[in-house]
Amino acid sequence: MRTLPDAARWLLLAFALTSPAAWAADALVGEWALSQEQCESTRIVYTADGGNEAWMKSDGSWNRLSSGTYSHEGAELVVEAQGQSDKLHIIRLDDGVLEIRNADKARMEQIGRDSVSFVRCPAR
Secondary structure (H helix, E strand, C coil), X not given: CCCCXXXXXXXXXXXXXXXXXXXXXXXXXXXXXXXXXXXXXXXXXECCCCEEEEEEEECCEEEEEEEEEEEEECCEEEEEECCXXXXXXXXXXXXXXXXXXXXXXHHHHHHCXXXXXXXXXXXX
């Protein structure tokens, strides 16, 4: 069996880690809230393995409210939790801001906005 020389393996790894798809996935992973102040009490979490969780702080400890999965390809984000699936469109995603729009216009009309912005929370 032939193996790639070390230099070729490192080049492939570097390419994979610097591809736009990898950047997008890495940028989404983390903990998010509607504001920096809310980072102290509620968070939405996207994990590197495709997990999605909602957390709330109560009496000094963090409690998981819900958990599900997500898939992320380009600007499309699909979140599935508790038997519900939401198709979201990512408007902006960088180190500090996640702005999304729900594909379901009726859901966006319910909240009275075209999009929802989240800020990245510091580590707990």
